[in-house]
Amino acid sequence: MQGATEIRIPWYSISNFLIMVTSLSMSVFVFIKGPKTKANKIWVILTFCVALYGFGAYMASISEDMPAAFFWWQVAHIGVILIPVLFMHFVSAFLDIRRYSLIRLKIPYVMSFVFLILNIFRRDLFLVRMNLFFEDSKLFKPSYWSYPGSVWYYFFIIFFFLGLAMIWAHIDLFRGYRKATGLTRYQLKYFFPASLLAFIGGATSFLPCFNIEIYPVFNITVAFYPLIMGYAIVKYRLMDIRVAITRTGIFVVVYTLVLGIPFSVSFFGRRWLMVNFGQNWGFPPLILLTILASIGPFLYIYFQRRAETIILRKQRAYQETLKQAARELSRIHNLKKLLNLITHIVTKTVGITHAAIYLLEEESQDFVLKATRNKKNKTLPMLINKESLLIEWLKNHREILVYEEIHRKAYEGSVVVLKELDNQMKSLDASIIVPGFIKEKLLGFLILGDKRLGEFYTPQDLDTLSVIANQAALAIENATLYENMEEEVKQRTEELIETQRQLVQAEKLATVGTLAGGVAHEINNPLTAVLTNVQMLLADSAKLDTETKESLELIEEATKRCRMIVQKLMTYAKKPLETAIITEINLLEVVEKVVDFLRYQFLQDNVKIDIQAKEKKYRVKANFNEMEQVVTNLLLNARDAIKQIKKQGQINISLHKTDTEVSLEVKDDGCGISKEIISKIFDPFFTTKDVGKGTGLGLSICHSIVEKYKGVIAVQSEPTKGSTFVVQLPGVESNK
Amino acid sequence: MAKNILVIDDDGMVTKSLCRLLEKSGFSTETSENGVDAIELIKNTHIDMIIADIRLPGINGVETVKKIKEIIKGKHKHDVPVIFITGYSDAQINAEAQTMGDLILKPFDNQKILEKINSYI
Known part of the structure; x- marks a missing residue:
């Protein structure tokens, strides 16, 4: 008979043992990590209570006598009593449900407390007797199982009530899952089935209390519960724990082995051990436990490192790529x-x-x-x-x-x-x-x-x-x-190119000027000879026949034109033959003088001149004759522009001044200047007039003179509508 | 007796043309291609008037006229009138020239220069 009982073991002790290990690990883990939220704090207590339940039930299952079993069942029930209300509380905190807290939390807490007191101080009222469980079974080892005491009336009602609360909590969870999106939804996807499974499985182990003799091993689901939750935490950052929970997993696995192997050996190999070691059959498992417990930490560290390398390798590779890219x-x-x-x-x-x-x-x-x-x-x-x-x-x-x-x-x-x-x-x-x-x-x-x-x-x-x-x-x-x-460099470069262009232009004009000036001088002597002689010949015109006289007159005229060109060239080259006296002059006086001089000639050409000046003095520092030349050139050009396209026209001259500047505007309604040539009009020898009508020096001379007095000459023109020339010169103090 | 005019110009074309014009107009002429020759010439020759180019090889027209005037002054003679002719546009030297005589720009009209000469002699 002895041998027959030996192979019968309380199987349910295994599930309770596992419940204890996994739940305790979870509780300790979250506790160590410092739970930040309310839900996490409740979670620590809840898993601890589950572990307590597993521990008590396990101890009871291996108890050899009734008083011991009675005691351990009492311990287990401390956990059992608290689990429903704590779970309810955890769900409420996790989903932040605040309504109906009286019936959801407050009343259950009070009742659980009362129940707890009874369990501890009047266990005779609570668990009235211990029976040997499955005494006649050949498969299971009989063990002491608790049966309801006199308080079980109330206990039953309350337990049923708490059971309802658990169902309610699950309904909430399911609702929460349906309503939630994203992360919470994913978390609940694991949370809901895991806890439901644990709840149902756990409940089955209490059926024997009601004389429904189902062997209480289905509460193994409770042991899986923390594992599933752990997975959800890793994957979906459930409960805000930002540390790789693989460590917990490894811890659980390693210590399940450390404790589980000797435990299993003593269970399953007990007969063999007794045969070989007799009364001391317990030593080999104990030695094994010692050895395993000693290498446990090393195993734990080793696996943890391996796991981290594997997990981090992917992470590192990916981070490395990103950082390199960065x-x-x-x-x-x-x-x-x-x-x-x-x-x-x-x-x-x-x-x-x-x-x-x-x-x-x-x-x-x-x-x-x-x-x-x-x-x-x-x-x-x-x-x-x-x-x-x-x-x-x-x-x-x-x-x-x-x-x-x-x-x-x-x-x-x-x-x-x-x-x-x-x-x-x-x-x-x-x-x-x-x-x-x-x-x-x-x-x-x-x-x-x-x-x-x-x-x-x-x-x-x-x-x-x-x-x-x-x-x-x-x-x-x-x-x-x-x-x-x-952008700045580009802008500067453009400015530089523009400046350079201007410089080149100025340089070109200066070179042309110098060159022309030199040439002009050289030409003057031969021209002198020509003019003197031709005039000498013409002086005796009485002796000449008509043809000769005409020819000589042509030579004289041509020579005079040459003389004019040369003089203009020399002016342009800033080498006026007479000394230019620079004084403060009134630009309005210059304009009036030129207009007086040209008015008669212009009237014959049907060109009207109008002068607009609000003030009497427009003082600038310049040479009077040179400014006369500028104004004359501008007016002559304006007239020529008008005559190009019509028989009569209008020239408007206006003068303006500011504190620092005096400007003169000459506006005509003539032919205008096309865009193609407008940039060339200040170049020497550039002309649109017929050969012999213009030298192409008028505007170059204006430009040269204005520049000499640190002024600016500019033009705005629209073909067929007319042109406006603006001369700006620095004003003098007396203008203010 | 015809008035004697000294023409100083390094350009033969100018001196020849001008001398012909002057001779036709009843003057006698002396010519010189440079200042040094002109100064030498003045020492032994009577001159009633000088027509001088400003730009000359060696010493320029203005300096030459200055020296000639000094020499004439040393001989206690009357000052000699001068007409400068120039095709060159150096404002500074032209201005200096104008302190000693008239300035006519090349190329000039015959009538203009003859009028100037006649106003002096």
Whole structure:
């Protein structure tokens, strides 16, 4: 008989043992990590109570006598009594359910407390007797099992009530799951079935209390519960624990083995052990336990490292790629290219649906959409106002915004600000928003869509993205500076080219002038000979026949024209034959004198001259004769321009002055100047007049004279409508 | 007796043309191609008037006339009238020339120069 009982073991002790190990690990783990939220704190107590239940039930199952079993069942029931109400509380805290707290939490707590008191101080009322369980079974080892005492009336009602609360909590969980989106939904996807399974499985082990003799092993589901939750935490950051929970997993596995192997050996090999070791059969498992317990920590550390290497290898490779790419960013100086590259790198490496970049616009301080990727069908706002909540939030918090977190917080706490932020993120189609800072300045932000595989952004992702964002911000700042610099260089170069062009032009004019001046002088002597002789011959005209006389007259005329050209050339070359006396002169006087001189001639040409001057004095520092020459040239040109296209016309001369400047405007309604030649009109020898009618020096001389007095001459013209020449000269003090 | 006019110009074309004109108009002429020769010439020759180019090889027309005037002054003779002719446009030297005589720009009208000469002699 002895042998027959030996192979019968209390199987349910195994499930209770596992419940104890997994739940305790979970409780300790979360406790060590410092639970931050209310839900996490309750979670620690809840899992501890579950572990207590497992511990008590396990101890009871291996108790050899009734008083011991009685005691352990009493211990187990401390956990059992508290589990329903704590679970209810945890669900309420997790989903932030606040209504009906009286019947959901307060009454259950009070009842559980009363029940607890009874369990501890009047156990005779609670668990009235211990029976040997499955005494006649050949498969199971009989063990002492508790049966309801006199209080079980109430106990039953309350237990049923608490059972209802558990069902209610699950309904809430399921509702929460249906309602939730994203992260919470994913978390609940694991949370809900795991706890439901645990609850049902756990409940079956109490059926024997009601004389329903189902062997109590189905509460093994309770042991899986923390494992499933652990997985959900790793994958979906359930409960805000930002540490790889693989450590817990490894811890659980290692210590399950450390404790489980000797335990199993003593269970299953007890017969063999007794045969070989007799009374000391317990030693080998004990030695094994000692050995395993000693190498346990080493195993734990070894596996932890291995696991971390494996997990981190992927993480590191991916982070390395990103960081390397980020370093490359600083080499690109073209802003547009850079922005495109950033979105490209992030979308490719992280594997996300879409990305967009908004950058600070210095002038308005608003944020402007600068680059998008895979966002063709959806429209993003081109501009995000500097006063918008999103910008304020990013500036104040300086952290990556995660839509799931904002969304959850927004609806858990019903915070208006968060709801608005939630809406704004939704409208931007953003899963996360990564701000990029340069010192204290928010330079821009990166909007990222969902991960392609439907995964969630891990804390490492967020850290890496943060680094990338700041590196990108630096690169963007560089590129912007570089572009501004390039722009400036470009502008300067253009200015330089313009200056150079002007210099070349001036140089050209000066060279032409010098050259012409020299040539002119050389020509003067031969011209003297020609003119003297031809006039000498003409002096005796009585002796000449008509033809000879005509020829000589032509020679004389031609020579005189040559003389005129040479004189003009010499003026242009700034080598006037007479000394130019520079004094303060009144430009209006110059104009009036020239107009008086030309008026009669112009009247014959049907050209009217009108002078407009509001004041009497327009003083400049110049030579009177030279200014006369300027005005004369301008008027003659104006007349010629009019005569080109019509029989009568009008020339308007107007004078203006400011504190520093005097200007003269000569406006005609003549033929105008075409765009092709307008840049050449101040060049020497450039003329549109017929051969012999103009020397092409008039305007060059004007230009040369005006320039000499540090003035400017400019022209505005519209073909067929007329031209306006403006001469600006520095004013003198007496003008003020 | 015809009035004697000294024409100083390094350009033969100018001196020849001008001398012909002057002779036709009843003057006698002396010519010189440079200042040094002109100064030498004046020492032994009576001159009633000088027509001088300003730009000359060696010493220029203005300097030459200055020296000649000094020499004439030393001989206690009457000052000699001078007409400078120039095709060159150096404002400074032209102005200096005008302190000693008239200035006529090349090429000039015969009538103009003859009028000037007749106003002096």
